[in-house]
Amino acid sequence: MNSETSNTRNAAARLLGPAGPELSCDECFEELDRYVEIELTVGGDPDYAVPGMRAHLDGCPACREDYESLRAYVATAAG
Amino acid sequence: MAPDAESERWLRELQEDSPERPDAVAALHQLLLRAARFEVRRRSAVHPHLRGDDLDDLAMQAADDALLALLSKLDDYRGESRFTTWAYKFGLFEAAVKIRKRAWQGRELPVSDHTWASLSTGAGAPAEEAERSELLGAIATAVDTALSARQREVFVSLALNGVPIDVLAERSGSTRGALYKMLHDARRKLRQELVAQGFDELREDG
Numbered sequence: 001m002n003s004e005t006s007n008t009r010n011a012a013a014r015l016l017g018p019a020g021p022e023l024s025c026d027e028c029f030e031e032l033d034r035y036v037e038i039e040l041t042v043g044g045d046p047d048y049a050v051p052g053m054r055a056h057l058d059g060c061p062a063c064r065e066d067y068e069s070l071r072a073y074v075a076t077a078a079g
Numbered sequence: 080m081a082p083d084a085e086s087e088r089w090l091r092e093l094q095e096d097s098p099e100r101p102d103a104v105a106a107l108h109q110l111l112l113r114a115a116r117f118e119v120r121r122r123s124a125v126h127p128h129l130r131g132d133d134l135d136d137l138a139m140q141a142a143d144d145a146l147l148a149l150l151s152k153l154d155d156y157r158g159e160s161r162f163t164t165w166a167y168k169f170g171l172f173e174a175a176v177k178i179r180k181r182a183w184q185g186r187e188l189p190v191s192d193h194t195w196a197s198l199s200t201g202a203g204a205p206a207e208e209a210e211r212s213e214l215l216g217a218i219a220t221a222v223d224t225a226l227s228a229r230q231r232e233v234f235v236s237l238a239l240n241g242v243p244i245d246v247l248a249e250r251s252g253s254t255r256g257a258l259y260k261m262l263h264d265a266r267r268k269l270r271q272e273l274v275a276q277g278f279d280e281l282r283e284d285g
Contacts (some may be wrong), residue, residue, distance in 0.1 A: 010279065011211065015238050016216055016273075017266040020191045020284035025244075025256045032168050033160035059266075060259055063177070069118050069171045075162055 082158035114170030
């Protein structure tokens, strides 16, 4: 894929969101701590353990920010 | 999954009938305050106009609200992560919501859909520009023809104009979950409409 096609796809993805099934915001909040710990400390595939999380994080900027904050905090201050 | 020993201690000491509860609640508030301050520092870097002592007040308010939210959901903790990780998300979440709202305080929400113009203007090759223009034009038309008035309003605010969902929730008396459900339904309708028009690459997975 060249960068120009990628730009068009990025614009479409921003508007149309993820193409697959995704969690709701409430489900995302419920699973966020487990997802981050699998990713950072437990090991394994967090996307296998929590289906639909990655798609939701791609589609919801606020939940994405919450995920990035928890991930950063657990990785540093809490680590 | 059984909680680890430290998580079990938190749970035990936070029970209503525990003699350690006052100290445990105070320690939990400190833990939430540290998380909230971390989030406030992170977000204030993105919003440099948010400065001053009131940011620490904001972190304190976030910790207070997070403590109430967490204690009301203590029975929901399933031990699938460390208790502290579970707790951090309450402090970070409350601080992030407050920062988003503070950053938009006094600002009108954009209501126009002029963002289409900036999206369709790029610096790519002519073929790319034509492809982008065709796709965005089809999306814009589908927004007008396939969505309900409320879906259109939510889609334009959140997906097109980038209004933070917590800000729109506060201004419209709704919730993040309800607004995202509406956005999700709108996006599905748009995809179905565009696939019907021949944009097969936009077909949903699964």
